[in-house]
Amino acid sequence: MSGNAYRSLFGLVFLAGLSFGIFTASAFSWNVPDDTNVNSRYTVERIDLSGIPESKLSAGLRKELQQRVGEKFSPEAFAKLAGRVRDEVRARLVAPKLLRGSSSEQIRVVFEVSGRRLDLTASPSRVIYHGMQGWSGDVTMRLGRAYVGAVSDGDEYVERVAGIKAGYSRGFWQDRVRPGFHFQSMRSQFHNSTLARTAEPYRGFTSFQPEVTFTPWRGSDREEVSISSGLRLQRFTIPSPGVNREASHALVNTLRYRRVWGEESTGESSTHAEYRLRAGLAGLGSDYRFTRHEADAGLDWRRGRNLVRLNVQGGSVNGDAPLYDRFAYGNTLTLRGWNKYRLAPLGANKAIASTAEVGTRVWRQTMLTTFFDSGAVWNQNGGGAVRNSTGLGIRAKNGFFLYLAVPLRSNPVEVVLITGAYF
């Protein structure tokens, strides 16, 4: 077995262990049958949450908690409710704690929420492997309102970027306004197929991005619209000192809509839509002048054992954008099975990709899924060739995935392994 094969095997074992650890982590204190806890004879006077605001829970779960007030305390029922609170707020531990009520024969139940899990939308920590592009890792650690992270990402961009990131944000007025900043210091490593077509454009970059996120509208049940607006001040480290192509400053704006409905126990579904605009303008002192539009919309629908995922995304770049801002589809999320360096070694100005995936739960929290990806990347007007791919895989509720993807083309069949975990 070669060194690469050993490393791949080690990586798979590591991922399996990591996923097993995540799944089997003691989620909340289990409880014994009702008749063996002497406190089951008392009446629940009130239910409180400790560690999070009640507004973080779905309307359905809040209502169900309130329905327990006035009933006899049931350890089994409250253990299940604790599990649902944990799933909804993505906490690591939710333990029901009992206190005496205001009068005898009554008790208060406090759900103590602690060890919050990382928020996938805010800090997508991940370790992934793509059979053609190797390993990528993005591990982010939250420290209150701040975060720090280490990145080695060969998946999302034209080049592999590796370095550190950090940021801070703070919400005001019930999180309606959230100013913050993000910092990155990365080294860039370009693939041979990219360097065969162009000289090394830069060796790395630092970026500093102050921004403000507004949430002008929130629905009653985990539904909201937000707008982020900021300035990305990016400076490249260039290999040739005489070349004046260092600054890529841009306005960055994002409009988001997100809705989650249903509940973890019966099937939680979500939909999202997002539009991102980056504009490198001469007025900002940028050496690159461009506009980049990208849109992304998707639906995750779960009911019982079944899952349907639909996603479409695409965009266009006009003007002179650095490679970092060009589209690199053909990775672990788009056109799975295709190699982004074969599709567009220098990235693409225009891209569109769609995904349809269906799955069914086959064992505990593990789903067997099949997908069909379709899309195109191109640089000239008139569109590019449509590429399709399909495959089989497994997905686990807590982030682990493993796919065998096959690009659909006339050449001999090639199976690409894509695996990893979001956590």
Add this chain to the structure above:
Amino acid sequence: MTRRLLFAQSAVPLVRAMAPEMLQLRWDDQLLRVQAPYLHFLGGKSLERLHSGAALVFSLQLSLSADKFTTVVRRNVDRFVVSFDLWEEKFAITRLGPGKHQASHLSREAAERWLFDHTSLSVGGLADNKPLWLRMDLRADDSRESAALLLDPTVNLARLIEWFGRSQRGADNRWALDKGPFHLAELRR
């Protein structure tokens, strides 16, 4: 051998004789019963959890050996659930399994004693003049993996023994006491 070492060796039996008898045995109609009056397992983190209204599962295993634990000739595992009444500030305890027993309004010491009163090991058929060794293992568990097994009313002794022998992931507290050698004939009836 130095004089100091000789003194130390002669002192060991004296220390043993002065120490409280941690595991007390009683032969009761073909059953071997145990008490551990100096073992207070309802304390520390377990007690904190009980004061928060949780109910904890305690598992007690008795193993009897005729060759100082190289092999085990008799074994038994019992499971108990302990909870703490928030208003009365008294303990309640339930023995799980066939012939379920319950008691409430117990002090901490009474609850600890009740647990040992309701476990035993059959010694029928064993010679009463052969040396024997007894080991008592007690553990408190608070993990979901253990709960699935411990609270299963249909679980058999073989599975419980196998579970006891596995690594103690999730075991919050564990206590073990040994006694031996002793002869059944010398135990008070």
